[in-house]
Amino acid sequence: MEMKHRINQWIDENREAHIKFLQKLVQLASTQGNEKEVQDNVALFLNSLDLDVDVWELDGDRLKQHPYFYSNRETFENSPNVVGVLKGTGGGKSIILNGHVDVVPEGDHEQWDDDPYSGKIVDGKIYGRGATDMKGGNASLMIALDAVTSLDIRLKGDVIFQSVVEEESGGAGTLDAILKGYKADAAIIPEPTNMKIFPKQQGSKWFRLIITGRTAHGGTRYHGVSAIDKTFIVTEHIKELEKVRNDRITDPLYNNIPIPVPINMGVIKGGDWPSSVPDIVQLEGRIGIAPHETMEQVQAEMEQWMKKLSEKDEWFQDHPVEIEWFGARWVPGEIATDHPLMNSLISNFKAITNEDPVIEAAPWGTDGGLLSQVGDTPTVVFGPGTTGLAHYPNEAIDIEKIFEAAKIIAATIVDWCEVDS
16 A cells, blocks of 8 residues: 555656646647657657657558458558557566547537637646547556656566557557557556446447339329338338347446447438439448447348348338448457456545446447457456547546546556566
8 A cells, every 4th residue: 555655646746747748648639640749749758768669650451451450541651559568577467558649520610619729727627629538548547657667666567558549430550559469468448438437348330221212203203112211111120120139238337328239320311303203322320239249240130130121111022221331340348347457446446536436338439349359458448538528629628537547547557467576
């Protein structure tokens, strides 16, 4: 306990420098393709801690060979990954601390009270795109690392800090780090959970449905078959699948989530002339994948479900809905609720906050699924940001929560990796 007290004291005494560093990170607009400057600053910070630092642009050829790879980019120029390794003395368990620096576009600037990258501090909060999702969480990791190295705490196990790109668009940064060989005995991702602990997270996959009808003149529409009319049948059919899939989920970690694995229809395209019966409609959507499922299982279930449409409308017997799987996908993941890392995180949460943590399943996906399923690295998602402010105008994070999370994570690192006395 004396060591953890020293860590907490050091963190309290070094707040201002870390707040200024976070401000600088938030002020750098690290949207997709523009992450280099923020990553240069992260690399400089890690070098100042004497970590073994690895900076590289993602290997497109390596990534394209993996079934879980997706990106809307051809090259990864100006989007490097940064990894810093604090080598242990040996004999302890290793841990990955993973956070992404890419941020979503800021949207309509008129909806922001200040410049989206101001880094302005008001009433104990720092404002700017990426503050809560998830540069504030990354700051918690770096504060924890700074405390451990500054106090010269010798750990037995390795600590692998990963500052990755491409999380918002499919996880290519974390996937490439795994394929490069970075794995560990466990991992923490400080996504904006509002200090809740997420041992489980859903995955998701994009799909496209093509619904066909028969065109005709609008004045004699009864000679045609409207693909738009048939689309209403299809969407109701999908809602039934959503209900079937969610009725199967009885895990109490989902009690506060109304729809654990939603099916969302996000795009509709159909028709080409107001006076013609539309013969083709395309729907594009996203299906959630429960932690215990695989992408392949969910894909097969949906394909079989769509074949049942002919039982509702005989038109679909000769004109089945085509289904295509395309674009982004996020791998689900889970860690046992009684896993030693969970136990350590819960214990340190109680010690720092004097409260019991809220333990739930994540309502969205993260790179934790890739770490768990591809990297064989059990992963917990826990961070100081607020989900409700992620991707929103006036995005902000409570500075106090950043330091609270840093203390919890630092204590967990010490427990997990073990101190070499």
